Amino acid sequence: MQIKLTRESILWAYRLLLDREPENQKAIDAQLQGAANTQELRQNFMRSQEFQNKNQQTHHLPLAGDEPPMNIENVSDRALLQVLFKHIQDTWSYLGETEPHWSVITSEQFLQSQINTTKELFYDSGRANVVQLLKTLDRNGLDRSAFKSCLEYGCGLGRVTRWLSEKFETVFGYDISRAHLQSAEHYLENQGISNINLRHVREVKDIENLPKVDVIYSAIVLQHNPPPIISLIVKEMITALNPGGVAYFQVPTYRMGYNFSLEKYLHDEATRREMEMHVLPQGTIFDIVRKEGGNIVEVLEDNWTGFRPKERSNTFVIQKSTRLV
Ligand SMILES: C[S@@+](CC[C@H](N)C(=O)[O-])C[C@H]1O[C@@H](n2cnc3c(N)ncnc32)[C@H](O)[C@@H]1O
Known part of the structure:
Protein backbone atom coordinates (compact mmCIF):
# COMPACT_ATOMS: atom_id res chain seq x y z
CA MET A 1 0.00 0.00 0.00
CA GLN A 56 23.66 2.45 15.18
CA GLN A 57 21.91 -0.47 16.87
CA THR A 58 19.51 -0.88 13.92
CA HIS A 59 22.27 -1.84 11.49
CA HIS A 60 22.60 -5.50 10.80
CA LEU A 61 25.25 -7.22 8.74
CA PRO A 62 23.67 -8.42 5.49
CA LEU A 63 25.35 -11.82 5.70
CA ALA A 64 25.95 -13.97 8.78
CA GLY A 65 28.70 -16.07 7.18
CA ASP A 66 26.82 -19.35 7.09
CA GLU A 67 25.14 -18.78 3.72
CA PRO A 68 25.31 -21.52 1.07
CA PRO A 69 27.23 -21.13 -2.21
CA MET A 70 25.57 -19.89 -5.40
CA ASN A 71 25.80 -21.95 -8.59
CA ILE A 72 26.90 -19.66 -11.36
CA GLU A 73 27.64 -21.11 -14.77
CA ASN A 74 30.53 -19.59 -16.64
CA VAL A 75 30.10 -18.87 -20.36
CA SER A 76 33.09 -18.00 -22.54
CA ASP A 77 31.82 -18.94 -26.01
CA ARG A 78 31.75 -15.68 -28.01
CA ALA A 79 28.56 -16.42 -29.91
CA LEU A 80 26.72 -17.15 -26.66
CA LEU A 81 28.12 -14.02 -25.00
CA GLN A 82 26.79 -12.03 -27.96
CA VAL A 83 23.33 -13.60 -27.48
CA LEU A 84 23.34 -12.54 -23.80
CA PHE A 85 24.60 -9.06 -24.71
CA LYS A 86 21.92 -8.59 -27.38
CA HIS A 87 19.19 -9.50 -24.92
CA ILE A 88 20.42 -6.86 -22.42
CA GLN A 89 20.73 -4.35 -25.24
CA ASP A 90 17.13 -4.94 -26.36
CA THR A 91 15.91 -4.48 -22.78
CA TRP A 92 17.80 -1.23 -22.18
CA SER A 93 16.93 0.19 -25.58
CA TYR A 94 13.28 -0.43 -24.77
CA LEU A 95 13.65 1.18 -21.31
CA GLY A 96 15.51 4.12 -22.86
CA GLU A 97 12.71 4.69 -25.35
CA THR A 98 9.89 4.39 -22.81
CA GLU A 99 11.04 5.49 -19.33
CA PRO A 100 14.67 6.72 -19.57
CA HIS A 101 14.91 8.63 -16.25
CA TRP A 102 12.97 6.07 -14.23
CA SER A 103 15.16 3.31 -15.69
CA VAL A 104 18.19 5.05 -14.14
CA ILE A 105 16.66 5.86 -10.73
CA THR A 106 13.52 3.80 -10.22
CA SER A 107 11.59 6.40 -8.28
CA GLU A 108 8.08 7.43 -9.33
CA GLN A 109 9.10 11.07 -9.39
CA PHE A 110 11.32 10.35 -12.42
CA LEU A 111 8.57 8.88 -14.58
CA GLN A 112 8.11 10.75 -17.89
CA SER A 113 4.81 12.12 -16.56
CA GLN A 114 6.73 14.06 -13.87
CA ILE A 115 10.19 14.61 -15.31
CA ASN A 116 9.59 18.18 -16.45
CA THR A 117 9.47 19.28 -12.83
CA THR A 118 12.05 16.83 -11.42
CA LYS A 119 14.79 16.82 -14.06
CA GLU A 120 17.05 19.15 -12.10
CA LEU A 121 16.75 16.96 -9.01
CA PHE A 122 17.56 13.92 -11.17
CA TYR A 123 20.81 15.41 -12.46
CA ASP A 124 21.74 16.93 -9.08
CA SER A 125 21.64 13.44 -7.56
CA GLY A 126 24.76 12.44 -9.54
CA ARG A 127 26.95 15.01 -7.81
CA ALA A 128 27.14 12.94 -4.59
CA ASN A 129 28.37 9.92 -6.55
CA VAL A 130 31.38 11.87 -7.79
CA VAL A 131 32.09 13.27 -4.31
CA GLN A 132 32.11 9.67 -3.03
CA LEU A 133 34.50 8.59 -5.78
CA LEU A 134 36.92 11.44 -5.04
CA LYS A 135 36.78 10.91 -1.28
CA THR A 136 37.47 7.21 -1.83
CA LEU A 137 40.54 8.02 -3.91
CA ASP A 138 41.74 10.45 -1.20
CA ARG A 139 41.03 8.01 1.65
CA ASN A 140 43.20 5.44 -0.07
CA GLY A 141 46.04 7.86 -0.73
CA LEU A 142 45.59 7.68 -4.51
CA ASP A 143 46.94 10.91 -6.00
CA ARG A 144 44.12 12.13 -8.21
CA SER A 145 46.02 15.12 -9.55
CA ALA A 146 47.68 12.60 -11.87
CA PHE A 147 44.35 11.39 -13.27
CA LYS A 148 43.35 13.27 -16.41
CA SER A 149 40.95 10.91 -18.20
CA CYS A 150 37.89 9.07 -16.91
CA LEU A 151 35.47 6.58 -18.46
CA GLU A 152 32.01 5.96 -17.09
CA TYR A 153 30.82 2.52 -18.13
CA GLY A 154 27.01 2.52 -18.43
CA CYS A 155 26.65 6.30 -18.33
CA GLY A 156 22.91 6.30 -19.04
CA LEU A 157 21.61 9.86 -19.30
CA GLY A 158 24.85 11.44 -18.08
CA ARG A 159 23.56 11.90 -14.52
CA VAL A 160 27.02 11.20 -13.05
CA THR A 161 29.06 11.87 -16.22
CA ARG A 162 28.19 15.58 -16.18
CA TRP A 163 29.83 15.91 -12.72
CA LEU A 164 32.81 13.76 -13.72
CA SER A 165 33.38 16.24 -16.55
CA GLU A 166 34.16 18.95 -13.96
CA LYS A 167 36.90 16.84 -12.37
CA PHE A 168 38.65 15.26 -15.37
CA GLU A 169 40.02 16.80 -18.57
CA THR A 170 38.61 14.10 -20.82
CA VAL A 171 35.58 11.93 -20.07
CA PHE A 172 34.13 9.01 -22.00
CA GLY A 173 30.54 7.85 -21.48
CA TYR A 174 29.85 4.34 -22.75
CA ASP A 175 26.37 2.85 -22.89
CA ILE A 176 24.56 -0.07 -24.48
CA SER A 177 21.38 1.96 -25.18
CA ARG A 178 21.34 4.45 -28.02
CA ALA A 179 18.17 6.05 -26.64
CA HIS A 180 19.87 6.85 -23.31
CA LEU A 181 22.89 8.27 -25.12
CA GLN A 182 20.78 10.48 -27.39
CA SER A 183 19.04 11.96 -24.38
CA ALA A 184 22.42 12.43 -22.61
CA GLU A 185 23.82 14.17 -25.69
CA HIS A 186 20.90 16.57 -25.78
CA TYR A 187 21.26 17.38 -22.06
CA LEU A 188 25.05 17.89 -22.20
CA GLU A 189 24.72 20.14 -25.23
CA ASN A 190 22.15 22.27 -23.37
CA GLN A 191 24.49 22.52 -20.41
CA GLY A 192 27.38 23.59 -22.65
CA ILE A 193 29.52 20.63 -21.53
CA SER A 194 31.97 19.72 -24.27
CA ASN A 195 34.64 17.42 -22.79
CA ILE A 196 32.49 14.25 -22.78
CA ASN A 197 32.74 11.69 -25.58
CA LEU A 198 29.65 9.51 -25.68
CA ARG A 199 30.11 6.05 -27.23
CA HIS A 200 27.54 3.42 -28.09
CA VAL A 201 28.41 -0.17 -27.08
CA ARG A 202 26.89 -2.01 -30.05
CA GLU A 203 28.35 -5.48 -29.57
CA VAL A 204 30.64 -7.55 -27.36
CA LYS A 205 33.64 -6.47 -29.47
CA ASP A 206 33.12 -2.84 -28.35
CA ILE A 207 33.57 -3.83 -24.68
CA GLU A 208 36.95 -5.25 -25.68
CA ASN A 209 38.04 -1.99 -27.30
CA LEU A 210 37.67 0.55 -24.49
CA PRO A 211 40.17 3.42 -24.69
CA LYS A 212 43.07 3.61 -22.21
CA VAL A 213 42.12 5.90 -19.29
CA ASP A 214 43.24 6.83 -15.77
CA VAL A 215 39.93 6.24 -13.97
CA ILE A 216 36.91 4.04 -14.69
CA TYR A 217 33.59 4.54 -12.88
CA SER A 218 30.59 2.22 -13.04
CA ALA A 219 27.64 2.09 -10.63
CA ILE A 220 24.21 0.45 -10.96
CA VAL A 221 25.16 -1.00 -14.35
CA LEU A 222 26.90 -4.36 -14.05
CA GLN A 223 24.10 -5.65 -11.81
CA HIS A 224 21.72 -5.55 -14.79
CA ASN A 225 23.84 -8.02 -16.78
CA PRO A 226 24.07 -11.81 -16.45
CA PRO A 227 27.28 -12.99 -14.70
CA PRO A 228 29.25 -13.94 -17.87
CA ILE A 229 28.79 -10.37 -19.18
CA ILE A 230 29.72 -8.86 -15.78
CA SER A 231 32.92 -10.96 -15.84
CA LEU A 232 33.78 -9.75 -19.32
CA ILE A 233 33.19 -6.08 -18.48
CA VAL A 234 35.25 -6.27 -15.27
CA LYS A 235 38.11 -7.88 -17.21
CA GLU A 236 38.00 -5.25 -19.96
CA MET A 237 37.73 -2.35 -17.51
CA ILE A 238 40.95 -3.44 -15.79
CA THR A 239 42.62 -3.98 -19.18
CA ALA A 240 41.66 -0.44 -20.22
CA LEU A 241 43.36 1.23 -17.24
CA ASN A 242 46.63 3.05 -17.71
CA PRO A 243 49.37 1.82 -15.33
CA GLY A 244 48.55 3.18 -11.85
CA GLY A 245 44.98 3.95 -12.98
CA VAL A 246 41.96 3.14 -10.81
CA ALA A 247 38.67 1.34 -11.49
CA TYR A 248 35.76 2.04 -9.13
CA PHE A 249 32.77 -0.19 -9.83
CA GLN A 250 29.74 -1.64 -8.06
CA VAL A 251 28.53 -5.24 -8.28
CA PRO A 252 26.08 -7.25 -6.13
CA THR A 253 28.23 -10.13 -4.88
CA TYR A 254 25.80 -12.36 -3.01
CA ARG A 255 22.09 -13.06 -2.93
CA MET A 256 20.60 -16.02 -1.10
CA GLY A 257 19.04 -18.37 -3.65
CA TYR A 258 20.63 -16.73 -6.70
CA ASN A 259 21.89 -19.17 -9.37
CA PHE A 260 22.71 -18.75 -13.04
CA SER A 261 22.22 -21.45 -15.64
CA LEU A 262 22.55 -20.38 -19.28
CA GLU A 263 19.88 -22.74 -20.56
CA LYS A 264 17.36 -21.72 -17.92
CA TYR A 265 18.14 -18.03 -18.40
CA LEU A 266 17.68 -18.15 -22.17
CA HIS A 267 14.45 -20.05 -21.69
CA ASP A 268 13.00 -17.81 -18.94
CA GLU A 269 14.30 -14.32 -19.73
CA ALA A 270 14.96 -14.12 -23.48
CA THR A 271 11.63 -12.57 -24.43
CA ARG A 272 11.20 -10.27 -21.39
CA ARG A 273 12.03 -6.58 -21.48
CA GLU A 274 12.37 -6.08 -17.74
CA MET A 275 15.23 -4.76 -15.66
CA GLU A 276 17.14 -7.77 -14.34
CA MET A 277 19.26 -7.98 -11.19
CA HIS A 278 22.28 -10.29 -11.22
CA VAL A 279 25.17 -11.22 -8.99
CA LEU A 280 28.85 -12.12 -9.36
CA PRO A 281 30.72 -13.49 -6.31
CA GLN A 282 33.62 -11.55 -4.83
CA GLY A 283 35.95 -14.52 -5.40
CA THR A 284 35.32 -14.45 -9.16
CA ILE A 285 35.94 -10.71 -9.28
CA PHE A 286 39.19 -11.06 -7.30
CA ASP A 287 40.38 -13.78 -9.75
CA ILE A 288 39.71 -11.58 -12.78
CA VAL A 289 41.37 -8.57 -11.17
CA ARG A 290 44.53 -10.53 -10.31
CA LYS A 291 44.78 -12.04 -13.80
CA GLU A 292 44.52 -8.60 -15.40
CA GLY A 293 47.27 -7.10 -13.22
CA GLY A 294 45.01 -5.17 -10.84
CA ASN A 295 45.58 -4.66 -7.11
CA ILE A 296 42.60 -4.61 -4.77
CA VAL A 297 42.74 -1.32 -2.88
CA GLU A 298 39.38 -1.41 -1.09
CA VAL A 299 36.05 -3.27 -1.15
CA LEU A 300 33.18 -1.22 0.25
CA GLU A 301 29.79 -2.47 1.39
CA ASP A 302 27.29 -0.27 -0.46
CA ASN A 303 23.54 0.17 -0.53
CA TRP A 304 22.98 0.48 -4.26
CA THR A 305 20.56 -2.44 -4.18
CA GLY A 306 18.81 -1.24 -0.99
CA PHE A 307 19.23 -2.93 2.37
CA ARG A 308 17.92 -6.44 1.74
CA PRO A 309 18.58 -9.34 4.05
CA LYS A 310 20.88 -12.04 2.70
CA GLU A 311 22.06 -9.83 -0.13
CA ARG A 312 25.30 -7.90 -0.47
CA SER A 313 26.44 -5.25 -2.91
CA ASN A 314 30.05 -4.10 -3.06
CA THR A 315 31.98 -1.25 -4.60
CA PHE A 316 35.45 -2.33 -5.70
CA VAL A 317 38.43 0.00 -5.87
CA ILE A 318 41.13 -1.54 -8.06
CA GLN A 319 44.46 -0.04 -9.04
CA LYS A 320 46.26 -1.25 -12.15
CA SER A 321 49.78 -2.33 -11.43
CA THR A 322 52.46 0.07 -12.60
CA ARG A 323 54.57 -2.92 -13.64
CA LEU A 324 53.93 -5.02 -16.74
CA VAL A 325 52.32 -8.42 -15.98
C1 LIG B 1 20.47 2.16 -13.92
S1 LIG B 1 21.21 2.95 -15.30
C2 LIG B 1 22.56 3.84 -14.51
C3 LIG B 1 23.13 4.94 -15.36
C4 LIG B 1 24.29 5.69 -14.71
N1 LIG B 1 25.33 4.78 -14.31
C5 LIG B 1 23.81 6.48 -13.50
O1 LIG B 1 24.12 6.09 -12.36
O2 LIG B 1 23.13 7.48 -13.66
C6 LIG B 1 22.06 1.63 -16.09
C7 LIG B 1 22.69 2.05 -17.41
O3 LIG B 1 23.61 1.03 -17.81
C8 LIG B 1 23.46 0.76 -19.19
N2 LIG B 1 23.92 -0.63 -19.38
C9 LIG B 1 23.38 -1.77 -18.91
N3 LIG B 1 24.10 -2.82 -19.29
C10 LIG B 1 25.14 -2.34 -20.03
C11 LIG B 1 26.24 -2.95 -20.72
N4 LIG B 1 26.42 -4.26 -20.72
N5 LIG B 1 27.09 -2.14 -21.38
C12 LIG B 1 26.91 -0.79 -21.38
N6 LIG B 1 25.90 -0.17 -20.78
C13 LIG B 1 25.02 -0.93 -20.08
C14 LIG B 1 21.97 0.99 -19.44
O4 LIG B 1 21.68 1.24 -20.80
C15 LIG B 1 21.68 2.19 -18.55
O5 LIG B 1 21.88 3.39 -19.22
Whole structure:
Protein backbone atom coordinates (compact mmCIF):
# COMPACT_ATOMS: atom_id res chain seq x y z
CA MET A 1 0.00 0.00 0.00
CA GLN A 2 1.31 3.46 -0.85
CA ILE A 3 0.47 6.45 1.35
CA LYS A 4 0.52 9.92 -0.18
CA LEU A 5 3.04 12.27 1.40
CA THR A 6 1.87 15.32 3.30
CA ARG A 7 3.63 17.94 5.39
CA GLU A 8 2.43 16.00 8.42
CA SER A 9 4.15 12.78 7.27
CA ILE A 10 7.45 14.65 6.89
CA LEU A 11 7.13 16.10 10.40
CA TRP A 12 6.59 12.64 11.81
CA ALA A 13 9.45 11.15 9.81
CA TYR A 14 11.77 13.70 11.45
CA ARG A 15 10.39 12.95 14.91
CA LEU A 16 10.41 9.16 14.66
CA LEU A 17 13.57 8.62 12.65
CA LEU A 18 15.79 11.55 13.68
CA ASP A 19 14.31 12.47 17.09
CA ARG A 20 13.99 16.11 16.17
CA GLU A 21 11.88 18.74 14.40
CA PRO A 22 12.79 19.79 10.83
CA GLU A 23 15.08 22.85 10.57
CA ASN A 24 12.62 24.92 8.59
CA GLN A 25 9.98 24.89 5.85
CA LYS A 26 12.70 24.54 3.19
CA ALA A 27 13.84 21.24 4.71
CA ILE A 28 10.24 19.96 4.67
CA ASP A 29 9.80 21.02 1.04
CA ALA A 30 13.03 19.28 0.04
CA GLN A 31 11.83 16.00 1.61
CA LEU A 32 8.43 16.36 -0.06
CA GLN A 33 10.13 16.87 -3.42
CA GLY A 34 12.63 14.07 -2.90
CA ALA A 35 10.18 11.22 -2.38
CA ALA A 36 7.00 10.05 -4.07
CA ASN A 37 5.59 7.94 -1.21
CA THR A 38 6.20 6.85 2.38
CA GLN A 39 8.46 3.98 1.34
CA GLU A 40 10.81 6.31 -0.54
CA LEU A 41 10.67 8.85 2.29
CA ARG A 42 11.67 6.18 4.81
CA GLN A 43 14.53 5.03 2.57
CA ASN A 44 15.81 8.59 2.16
CA PHE A 45 15.82 9.15 5.92
CA MET A 46 17.36 5.77 6.72
CA ARG A 47 20.16 6.27 4.21
CA SER A 48 21.13 9.63 5.71
CA GLN A 49 24.28 9.93 7.79
CA GLU A 50 22.26 11.50 10.61
CA PHE A 51 19.92 8.49 10.88
CA GLN A 52 22.84 6.08 10.78
CA ASN A 53 24.74 7.99 13.48
CA LYS A 54 21.70 8.14 15.74
CA ASN A 55 20.55 4.55 15.20
CA GLN A 56 23.66 2.45 15.18
CA GLN A 57 21.91 -0.47 16.87
CA THR A 58 19.51 -0.88 13.92
CA HIS A 59 22.27 -1.84 11.49
CA HIS A 60 22.60 -5.50 10.80
CA LEU A 61 25.25 -7.22 8.74
CA PRO A 62 23.67 -8.42 5.49
CA LEU A 63 25.35 -11.82 5.70
CA ALA A 64 25.95 -13.97 8.78
CA GLY A 65 28.70 -16.07 7.18
CA ASP A 66 26.82 -19.35 7.09
CA GLU A 67 25.14 -18.78 3.72
CA PRO A 68 25.31 -21.52 1.07
CA PRO A 69 27.23 -21.13 -2.21
CA MET A 70 25.57 -19.89 -5.40
CA ASN A 71 25.80 -21.95 -8.59
CA ILE A 72 26.90 -19.66 -11.36
CA GLU A 73 27.64 -21.11 -14.77
CA ASN A 74 30.53 -19.59 -16.64
CA VAL A 75 30.10 -18.87 -20.36
CA SER A 76 33.09 -18.00 -22.54
CA ASP A 77 31.82 -18.94 -26.01
CA ARG A 78 31.75 -15.68 -28.01
CA ALA A 79 28.56 -16.42 -29.91
CA LEU A 80 26.72 -17.15 -26.66
CA LEU A 81 28.12 -14.02 -25.00
CA GLN A 82 26.79 -12.03 -27.96
CA VAL A 83 23.33 -13.60 -27.48
CA LEU A 84 23.34 -12.54 -23.80
CA PHE A 85 24.60 -9.06 -24.71
CA LYS A 86 21.92 -8.59 -27.38
CA HIS A 87 19.19 -9.50 -24.92
CA ILE A 88 20.42 -6.86 -22.42
CA GLN A 89 20.73 -4.35 -25.24
CA ASP A 90 17.13 -4.94 -26.36
CA THR A 91 15.91 -4.48 -22.78
CA TRP A 92 17.80 -1.23 -22.18
CA SER A 93 16.93 0.19 -25.58
CA TYR A 94 13.28 -0.43 -24.77
CA LEU A 95 13.65 1.18 -21.31
CA GLY A 96 15.51 4.12 -22.86
CA GLU A 97 12.71 4.69 -25.35
CA THR A 98 9.89 4.39 -22.81
CA GLU A 99 11.04 5.49 -19.33
CA PRO A 100 14.67 6.72 -19.57
CA HIS A 101 14.91 8.63 -16.25
CA TRP A 102 12.97 6.07 -14.23
CA SER A 103 15.16 3.31 -15.69
CA VAL A 104 18.19 5.05 -14.14
CA ILE A 105 16.66 5.86 -10.73
CA THR A 106 13.52 3.80 -10.22
CA SER A 107 11.59 6.40 -8.28
CA GLU A 108 8.08 7.43 -9.33
CA GLN A 109 9.10 11.07 -9.39
CA PHE A 110 11.32 10.35 -12.42
CA LEU A 111 8.57 8.88 -14.58
CA GLN A 112 8.11 10.75 -17.89
CA SER A 113 4.81 12.12 -16.56
CA GLN A 114 6.73 14.06 -13.87
CA ILE A 115 10.19 14.61 -15.31
CA ASN A 116 9.59 18.18 -16.45
CA THR A 117 9.47 19.28 -12.83
CA THR A 118 12.05 16.83 -11.42
CA LYS A 119 14.79 16.82 -14.06
CA GLU A 120 17.05 19.15 -12.10
CA LEU A 121 16.75 16.96 -9.01
CA PHE A 122 17.56 13.92 -11.17
CA TYR A 123 20.81 15.41 -12.46
CA ASP A 124 21.74 16.93 -9.08
CA SER A 125 21.64 13.44 -7.56
CA GLY A 126 24.76 12.44 -9.54
CA ARG A 127 26.95 15.01 -7.81
CA ALA A 128 27.14 12.94 -4.59
CA ASN A 129 28.37 9.92 -6.55
CA VAL A 130 31.38 11.87 -7.79
CA VAL A 131 32.09 13.27 -4.31
CA GLN A 132 32.11 9.67 -3.03
CA LEU A 133 34.50 8.59 -5.78
CA LEU A 134 36.92 11.44 -5.04
CA LYS A 135 36.78 10.91 -1.28
CA THR A 136 37.47 7.21 -1.83
CA LEU A 137 40.54 8.02 -3.91
CA ASP A 138 41.74 10.45 -1.20
CA ARG A 139 41.03 8.01 1.65
CA ASN A 140 43.20 5.44 -0.07
CA GLY A 141 46.04 7.86 -0.73
CA LEU A 142 45.59 7.68 -4.51
CA ASP A 143 46.94 10.91 -6.00
CA ARG A 144 44.12 12.13 -8.21
CA SER A 145 46.02 15.12 -9.55
CA ALA A 146 47.68 12.60 -11.87
CA PHE A 147 44.35 11.39 -13.27
CA LYS A 148 43.35 13.27 -16.41
CA SER A 149 40.95 10.91 -18.20
CA CYS A 150 37.89 9.07 -16.91
CA LEU A 151 35.47 6.58 -18.46
CA GLU A 152 32.01 5.96 -17.09
CA TYR A 153 30.82 2.52 -18.13
CA GLY A 154 27.01 2.52 -18.43
CA CYS A 155 26.65 6.30 -18.33
CA GLY A 156 22.91 6.30 -19.04
CA LEU A 157 21.61 9.86 -19.30
CA GLY A 158 24.85 11.44 -18.08
CA ARG A 159 23.56 11.90 -14.52
CA VAL A 160 27.02 11.20 -13.05
CA THR A 161 29.06 11.87 -16.22
CA ARG A 162 28.19 15.58 -16.18
CA TRP A 163 29.83 15.91 -12.72
CA LEU A 164 32.81 13.76 -13.72
CA SER A 165 33.38 16.24 -16.55
CA GLU A 166 34.16 18.95 -13.96
CA LYS A 167 36.90 16.84 -12.37
CA PHE A 168 38.65 15.26 -15.37
CA GLU A 169 40.02 16.80 -18.57
CA THR A 170 38.61 14.10 -20.82
CA VAL A 171 35.58 11.93 -20.07
CA PHE A 172 34.13 9.01 -22.00
CA GLY A 173 30.54 7.85 -21.48
CA TYR A 174 29.85 4.34 -22.75
CA ASP A 175 26.37 2.85 -22.89
CA ILE A 176 24.56 -0.07 -24.48
CA SER A 177 21.38 1.96 -25.18
CA ARG A 178 21.34 4.45 -28.02
CA ALA A 179 18.17 6.05 -26.64
CA HIS A 180 19.87 6.85 -23.31
CA LEU A 181 22.89 8.27 -25.12
CA GLN A 182 20.78 10.48 -27.39
CA SER A 183 19.04 11.96 -24.38
CA ALA A 184 22.42 12.43 -22.61
CA GLU A 185 23.82 14.17 -25.69
CA HIS A 186 20.90 16.57 -25.78
CA TYR A 187 21.26 17.38 -22.06
CA LEU A 188 25.05 17.89 -22.20
CA GLU A 189 24.72 20.14 -25.23
CA ASN A 190 22.15 22.27 -23.37
CA GLN A 191 24.49 22.52 -20.41
CA GLY A 192 27.38 23.59 -22.65
CA ILE A 193 29.52 20.63 -21.53
CA SER A 194 31.97 19.72 -24.27
CA ASN A 195 34.64 17.42 -22.79
CA ILE A 196 32.49 14.25 -22.78
CA ASN A 197 32.74 11.69 -25.58
CA LEU A 198 29.65 9.51 -25.68
CA ARG A 199 30.11 6.05 -27.23
CA HIS A 200 27.54 3.42 -28.09
CA VAL A 201 28.41 -0.17 -27.08
CA ARG A 202 26.89 -2.01 -30.05
CA GLU A 203 28.35 -5.48 -29.57
CA VAL A 204 30.64 -7.55 -27.36
CA LYS A 205 33.64 -6.47 -29.47
CA ASP A 206 33.12 -2.84 -28.35
CA ILE A 207 33.57 -3.83 -24.68
CA GLU A 208 36.95 -5.25 -25.68
CA ASN A 209 38.04 -1.99 -27.30
CA LEU A 210 37.67 0.55 -24.49
CA PRO A 211 40.17 3.42 -24.69
CA LYS A 212 43.07 3.61 -22.21
CA VAL A 213 42.12 5.90 -19.29
CA ASP A 214 43.24 6.83 -15.77
CA VAL A 215 39.93 6.24 -13.97
CA ILE A 216 36.91 4.04 -14.69
CA TYR A 217 33.59 4.54 -12.88
CA SER A 218 30.59 2.22 -13.04
CA ALA A 219 27.64 2.09 -10.63
CA ILE A 220 24.21 0.45 -10.96
CA VAL A 221 25.16 -1.00 -14.35
CA LEU A 222 26.90 -4.36 -14.05
CA GLN A 223 24.10 -5.65 -11.81
CA HIS A 224 21.72 -5.55 -14.79
CA ASN A 225 23.84 -8.02 -16.78
CA PRO A 226 24.07 -11.81 -16.45
CA PRO A 227 27.28 -12.99 -14.70
CA PRO A 228 29.25 -13.94 -17.87
CA ILE A 229 28.79 -10.37 -19.18
CA ILE A 230 29.72 -8.86 -15.78
CA SER A 231 32.92 -10.96 -15.84
CA LEU A 232 33.78 -9.75 -19.32
CA ILE A 233 33.19 -6.08 -18.48
CA VAL A 234 35.25 -6.27 -15.27
CA LYS A 235 38.11 -7.88 -17.21
CA GLU A 236 38.00 -5.25 -19.96
CA MET A 237 37.73 -2.35 -17.51
CA ILE A 238 40.95 -3.44 -15.79
CA THR A 239 42.62 -3.98 -19.18
CA ALA A 240 41.66 -0.44 -20.22
CA LEU A 241 43.36 1.23 -17.24
CA ASN A 242 46.63 3.05 -17.71
CA PRO A 243 49.37 1.82 -15.33
CA GLY A 244 48.55 3.18 -11.85
CA GLY A 245 44.98 3.95 -12.98
CA VAL A 246 41.96 3.14 -10.81
CA ALA A 247 38.67 1.34 -11.49
CA TYR A 248 35.76 2.04 -9.13
CA PHE A 249 32.77 -0.19 -9.83
CA GLN A 250 29.74 -1.64 -8.06
CA VAL A 251 28.53 -5.24 -8.28
CA PRO A 252 26.08 -7.25 -6.13
CA THR A 253 28.23 -10.13 -4.88
CA TYR A 254 25.80 -12.36 -3.01
CA ARG A 255 22.09 -13.06 -2.93
CA MET A 256 20.60 -16.02 -1.10
CA GLY A 257 19.04 -18.37 -3.65
CA TYR A 258 20.63 -16.73 -6.70
CA ASN A 259 21.89 -19.17 -9.37
CA PHE A 260 22.71 -18.75 -13.04
CA SER A 261 22.22 -21.45 -15.64
CA LEU A 262 22.55 -20.38 -19.28
CA GLU A 263 19.88 -22.74 -20.56
CA LYS A 264 17.36 -21.72 -17.92
CA TYR A 265 18.14 -18.03 -18.40
CA LEU A 266 17.68 -18.15 -22.17
CA HIS A 267 14.45 -20.05 -21.69
CA ASP A 268 13.00 -17.81 -18.94
CA GLU A 269 14.30 -14.32 -19.73
CA ALA A 270 14.96 -14.12 -23.48
CA THR A 271 11.63 -12.57 -24.43
CA ARG A 272 11.20 -10.27 -21.39
CA ARG A 273 12.03 -6.58 -21.48
CA GLU A 274 12.37 -6.08 -17.74
CA MET A 275 15.23 -4.76 -15.66
CA GLU A 276 17.14 -7.77 -14.34
CA MET A 277 19.26 -7.98 -11.19
CA HIS A 278 22.28 -10.29 -11.22
CA VAL A 279 25.17 -11.22 -8.99
CA LEU A 280 28.85 -12.12 -9.36
CA PRO A 281 30.72 -13.49 -6.31
CA GLN A 282 33.62 -11.55 -4.83
CA GLY A 283 35.95 -14.52 -5.40
CA THR A 284 35.32 -14.45 -9.16
CA ILE A 285 35.94 -10.71 -9.28
CA PHE A 286 39.19 -11.06 -7.30
CA ASP A 287 40.38 -13.78 -9.75
CA ILE A 288 39.71 -11.58 -12.78
CA VAL A 289 41.37 -8.57 -11.17
CA ARG A 290 44.53 -10.53 -10.31
CA LYS A 291 44.78 -12.04 -13.80
CA GLU A 292 44.52 -8.60 -15.40
CA GLY A 293 47.27 -7.10 -13.22
CA GLY A 294 45.01 -5.17 -10.84
CA ASN A 295 45.58 -4.66 -7.11
CA ILE A 296 42.60 -4.61 -4.77
CA VAL A 297 42.74 -1.32 -2.88
CA GLU A 298 39.38 -1.41 -1.09
CA VAL A 299 36.05 -3.27 -1.15
CA LEU A 300 33.18 -1.22 0.25
CA GLU A 301 29.79 -2.47 1.39
CA ASP A 302 27.29 -0.27 -0.46
CA ASN A 303 23.54 0.17 -0.53
CA TRP A 304 22.98 0.48 -4.26
CA THR A 305 20.56 -2.44 -4.18
CA GLY A 306 18.81 -1.24 -0.99
CA PHE A 307 19.23 -2.93 2.37
CA ARG A 308 17.92 -6.44 1.74
CA PRO A 309 18.58 -9.34 4.05
CA LYS A 310 20.88 -12.04 2.70
CA GLU A 311 22.06 -9.83 -0.13
CA ARG A 312 25.30 -7.90 -0.47
CA SER A 313 26.44 -5.25 -2.91
CA ASN A 314 30.05 -4.10 -3.06
CA THR A 315 31.98 -1.25 -4.60
CA PHE A 316 35.45 -2.33 -5.70
CA VAL A 317 38.43 0.00 -5.87
CA ILE A 318 41.13 -1.54 -8.06
CA GLN A 319 44.46 -0.04 -9.04
CA LYS A 320 46.26 -1.25 -12.15
CA SER A 321 49.78 -2.33 -11.43
CA THR A 322 52.46 0.07 -12.60
CA ARG A 323 54.57 -2.92 -13.64
CA LEU A 324 53.93 -5.02 -16.74
CA VAL A 325 52.32 -8.42 -15.98
C1 LIG B 1 20.47 2.16 -13.92
S1 LIG B 1 21.21 2.95 -15.30
C2 LIG B 1 22.56 3.84 -14.51
C3 LIG B 1 23.13 4.94 -15.36
C4 LIG B 1 24.29 5.69 -14.71
N1 LIG B 1 25.33 4.78 -14.31
C5 LIG B 1 23.81 6.48 -13.50
O1 LIG B 1 24.12 6.09 -12.36
O2 LIG B 1 23.13 7.48 -13.66
C6 LIG B 1 22.06 1.63 -16.09
C7 LIG B 1 22.69 2.05 -17.41
O3 LIG B 1 23.61 1.03 -17.81
C8 LIG B 1 23.46 0.76 -19.19
N2 LIG B 1 23.92 -0.63 -19.38
C9 LIG B 1 23.38 -1.77 -18.91
N3 LIG B 1 24.10 -2.82 -19.29
C10 LIG B 1 25.14 -2.34 -20.03
C11 LIG B 1 26.24 -2.95 -20.72
N4 LIG B 1 26.42 -4.26 -20.72
N5 LIG B 1 27.09 -2.14 -21.38
C12 LIG B 1 26.91 -0.79 -21.38
N6 LIG B 1 25.90 -0.17 -20.78
C13 LIG B 1 25.02 -0.93 -20.08
C14 LIG B 1 21.97 0.99 -19.44
O4 LIG B 1 21.68 1.24 -20.80
C15 LIG B 1 21.68 2.19 -18.55
O5 LIG B 1 21.88 3.39 -19.22
